[in-house]
Amino acid sequence: MARELLPHSQRVDNTRQPTKTGVRLRLLDEEAPALTRSAIVLAPHPDDEVLGCAGVLATRPTTVVHITDGVPPWAPVQSVPTLVTRRIEECEAAWSVLQATVTRVSLHHQDARLFLNIPRLVEDLVALFTTTSSSDIHVPAYERGHPDHDTVHVAVQLARRHVPRQNHTWIGYSLYSVDPSGATRFGFLDPIDYPHLPMDPGSVSLGVKRRAIREFSSQMSAGSILTQWLGNSASERYGQLPHWAAPLSILPCLYERRLTEMDDGIQPETLDNLLRSSLATPTSASGEAP
Numbered sequence: 001m002a003r004e005l006l007p008h009s010q011r012v013d014n015t016r017q018p019t020k021t022g023v024r025l026r027l028l029d030e031e032a033p034a035l036t037r038s039a040i041v042l043a044p045h046p047d048d049e050v051l052g053c054a055g056v057l058a059t060r061p062t063t064v065v066h067i068t069d070g071v072p073p074w075a076p077v078q079s080v081p082t083l084v085t086r087r088i089e090e091c092e093a094a095w096s097v098l099q100a101t102v103t104r105v106s107l108h109h110q111d112a113r114l115f116l117n118i119p120r121l122v123e124d125l126v127a128l129f130t131t132t133s134s135s136d137i138h139v140p141a142y143e144r145g146h147p148d149h150d151t152v153h154v155a156v157q158l159a160r161r162h163v164p165r166q167n168h169t170w171i172g173y174s175l176y177s178v179d180p181s182g183a184t185r186f187g188f189l190d191p192i193d194y195p196h197l198p199m200d201p202g203s204v205s206l207g208v209k210r211r212a213i214r215e216f217s218s219q220m221s222a223g224s225i226l227t228q229w230l231g232n233s234a235s236e237r238y239g240q241l242p243h244w245a246a247p248l249s250i251l252p253c254l255y256e257r258r259l260t261e262m263d264d265g266i267q268p269e270t271l272d273n274l275l276r277s278s279l280a281t282p283t284s285a286s287g288e289a290p
């Protein structure tokens with residue numbers, strides 16, 4: 001069973017309310033003691049934390065931040081509540097396999113549509129980063145494997161500019177991308193973005209991780225990403241997140257080939273230009289020291 005790290009009084013109020021800037025996300029009660037250094041995994045979808053950071057979950061109490069509920073906008077409306085619940089239950093089953101101690105935070109942004117409201121995502125992330133002390137924060141690398149993963153990466157880099165120095169450690173983690181031959185690859189970080197020796201924030205055996213991944217039965221259709229990973233179970237890869245002002249690398253795009261099933265309106269080049277221009281936007285904020 002996944003256990004709660006914090007007593008109920010300290011849990012996140014994750015009810016989405018249209019409120020004033022910066023106060024929507026309250027991570028801790030005012031009187032709650034500061035956490036000791038902790039691990040946070042930013043997961044665009046409920047399963048990314050296991051696919052990319054099972055080693056962290058298996059070795060440290062972790063706050064998993066689900067950015068979306070993992071239910072795409074094309075899902076039938078009447079099925080949405082069931083799908084949301086199922087995805088959470090699958091996560092809990094996978095965490096149990098990993099013997100993980102997890103606190104889950106849900107931001108309830110729209111699956112497959114994160115790029116449509118980057119400012120709101122940045123706002124939520126700034127609130128998260130400023131109300132959490134001294135954490136190791138695991139961030140999806142920019143990989144061009146999934147639009148939501150890339151958008152979270154860019155939103156984090158934008159949020160860091162507005163976060164006072166908090167002594168966070170910023171760690172990029174790999175989910176999936178495409179290699180030069182066009183094949184899906186796992187456990188790869190681009191050496192231009194991640195030139196230093198890989199980091200090792202925690203590890204888990206591939207056998208245990210396979211058992212955890214199999215808990216995501218809703219994501220096991222033929223050819224799905226998790227099915228591919230089970231057939232090609234690469235180790236996880238982590239590295240120091242690039243500086244928040246670093247431009248995005250030029251990378252081949254996996255979702256170019258998957259957009260017909262993912263969405264009707266996302267053009268990879270348009271999305272890439274949006275993310276690059278967002279990152280290049282000048283800011284008057286002092287930003288966190290690199």
Ligand SMILES: [Zn+2]
Nearest residue numbers: 044045048146
């Ligand atoms: Zn994902």
